[in-house]
Amino acid sequence: xxxVKHLSKRFNETLAVNDITFSVEPGELFALLxxxxxxxxxxxxxxxxxxxxxxxxxxxxxHDVLKEPHLARKSFGIVFQDPxxxxxxxxxxxxxxxxxxxxxTLKQSVKNSEELLKLVGxxxxxxxxxxxxxxGMKRRLEIARGLLHHPRVLFLDEPTLGLxxxxxxxxxxxxDKMAKExxxxxxxxxxxxxxAENNATRIAVIxxxxxxxxxxxxxxxxxxxxxNLEQAYLKLxxxxxxxxxxxxxxxxxxxxxxxxxx
Amino acid sequence: MRTIYFLWLRQIKKYFRSRSRIVGSxxxxxxxxxxxxxxxxxxxKSAGQGNYLTFLVPGIMAQTVLFSAMFxxxxxxxxxxxxxxKETLVAPVSRFKIMLGGALGGATTAVIQGILVFIIxxxxxxxxxHWVDTLLVLIFMSVxxxxxxxxSSAIGSFVEDMQGFQAINQFIVFPLxxxxxxxxxxxxxxxWLRIIAEINPISYTVDAMRWAMIGTSRFGLxxxxxxxxxxxxxxxxxxxxRFRYIEA
Numbered sequence: 001x002x003x004v005k006h007l008s009k010r011f012n013e014t015l016a017v018n019d020i021t022f023s024v025e026p027g028e029l030f031a032l033l034x035x036x037x038x039x040x041x042x043x044x045x046x047x048x049x050x051x052x053x054x055x056x057x058x059x060x061x062x063h064d065v066l067k068e069p070h071l072a073r074k075s076f077g078i079v080f081q082d083p084x085x086x087x088x089x090x091x092x093x094x095x096x097x098x099x100x101x102x103x104x105t106l107k108q109s110v111k112n113s114e115e116l117l118k119l120v121g122x123x124x125x126x127x128x129x130x131x132x133x134x135x136g137m138k139r140r141l142e143i144a145r146g147l148l149h150h151p152r153v154l155f156l157d158e159p160t161l162g163l164x165x166x167x168x169x170x171x172x173x174x175x176d177k178m179a180k181e182x183x184x185x186x187x188x189x190x191x192x193x194x195x196a197e198n199n200a201t202r203i204a205v206i207x208x209x210x211x212x213x214x215x216x217x218x219x220x221x222x223x224x225x226x227x228n229l230e231q232a233y234l235k236l237x238x239x240x241x242x243x244x245x246x247x248x249x250x251x252x253x254x255x256x257x258x259x260x261x262x
Numbered sequence: 263m264r265t266i267y268f269l270w271l272r273q274i275k276k277y278f279r280s281r282s283r284i285v286g287s288x289x290x291x292x293x294x295x296x297x298x299x300x301x302x303x304x305x306x307k308s309a310g311q312g313n314y315l316t317f318l319v320p321g322i323m324a325q326t327v328l329f330s331a332m333f334x335x336x337x338x339x340x341x342x343x344x345x346x347x348k349e350t351l352v353a354p355v356s357r358f359k360i361m362l363g364g365a366l367g368g369a370t371t372a373v374i375q376g377i378l379v380f381i382i383x384x385x386x387x388x389x390x391x392h393w394v395d396t397l398l399v400l401i402f403m404s405v406x407x408x409x410x411x412x413x414s415s416a417i418g419s420f421v422e423d424m425q426g427f428q429a430i431n432q433f434i435v436f437p438l439x440x441x442x443x444x445x446x447x448x449x450x451x452x453x454w455l456r457i458i459a460e461i462n463p464i465s466y467t468v469d470a471m472r473w474a475m476i477g478t479s480r481f482g483l484x485x486x487x488x489x490x491x492x493x494x495x496x497x498x499x500x501x502x503x504r505f506r507y508i509e510a
Contacts, residue, residue: 049351070354088275097268100265101265
């Protein structure tokens with residue numbers, strides 16, 4: 001479903017992603033783990049056509065991401081690491097605009113929006129402007145929006161960052177349910193290792209742009225001779241704290257997100 | 263088409279939901295009309311040029327459209343900062359449609375601003391010469407507005423923050439505006455200034471608007487229309503090409 005072959009991305013001097021190869025089978029819930037700056041988001045950006053790789057091949061649902069970006073874009077949904085809603089529009093208007101861009105008919109759009117907004121518990125607030133929403137509500141809306149066009153592949157880039165435990169649990173329930181009901185393939189990143197432990201069918205650990213380990217939880221624990229994922233993860237990636245270089249917009253959005261979580 | 267329509271609608275909704283933006287962008291032209299119209303009116307008259315307010319109103323309307331349309335570039339930068347841009351860039355929609363939908367929306371709001379200033383100027387005592395010809399001003403303002411929103415989408419696509427955007431406003435748009443004949447006639451100025459005014463695309467819109475509203479023209483309507491048409495095409499291409507390389 002997702003095929004990544006010898007993927008590399010160079011920003012000036014730094015090699016953010018270095019010759020990564022992996023594939024995700026249909027119906028999998030695949031976790032991509034790694035410290036800050038490991039190359040997770042860069043990989044997702046390349047898979048979702050936001051960044052052009054320096055070299056390598058990418059395919060999604062049988063479409064070459066680089067040669068047929070338009071077809072690839074139709075087959076995936078994404079929940080970004082940082083906010084991507086128009087806060088001057090209502091929840092429903094955000095959904096509607098998304099539906100139009102993905103070519104849904106008005107009928108489909110209304111039906112799917114209602115179903116999803118009810119699922120994430122925002123149906124009663126559908127006509128409120130998004131700027132009046134709390135951080136958790138915005139996150140739920142983004143997830144509903146990402147699923148609106150029934151994508152075959154869903155990318156979740158740290159979907160639960162900054163959410164409380166209740167919301168996180170609820171969210172994973174939705175995601176599990178959606179994955180099973182709609183037979184979706186899901187690739188997610190997270191810093192909460194228990195989320196990967198509990199939900200992922202397979203896990204990949206990357207650091208410094210390189211793929212360190214890939215396999216099921218059992219395989220990774222066995223290979224690294226660890227009792228739990230955290231132990232395995234620390235054995236693989238070490239204990240040093242990382243600095244991450246980000247674009248000014250990302251810094252800005254991170255500040256906004258932190259504010260909205262208060 | 264539906265995508266373009268909804269992206270247009272988005273700009274319109276955002277505009278009408280932001281009362282401060284409506285008031286703010288009418289405030290500046292009103293200040294110009296009052297301060298310059300009344301302040302310089304007597305000087306202008308004693309120089310034998312007639313009623314300054316009559317001369318000034320078409321220029322101030324063009325100014326309003328120009329700066330309101332430039333604001334669309336700032337909207338793109340906000341979309342980058344608020345993250346909404348990414349949502350549009352991963353969608354299966356061509357970059358050109360994304361740019362065009364927004365630019366048309368931004369242009370529509372700019373024209374609405376221009377009309378508001380026209381209405382205000384009526385209260386200040388301005389009367390157009392021919393009401394029917396004045397309707398043509400709507401077309402001239404629309405062409406200017408879309409040219410400028412296309413230009414500002416190009417700027418918004420490679421400028422990273424509002425400071426950079428303001429710098430471009432200060433160093434490119436303000437000079438073009440002052441040298442467009444919007445505030446004073448450019449007939450008795452030094453040659454170098456006149457030449458700049460003649461290659462300045464905004465001069466032609468101001469001229470055409472004056473032709474329609476008060477019946478005077480410097481370049482002639484045909485020249486105005488050709489210049490406006492060429493500017494629109496060039497700006498659309500410039501905006502479309504630059505927007506293809508936008509990164510969220």
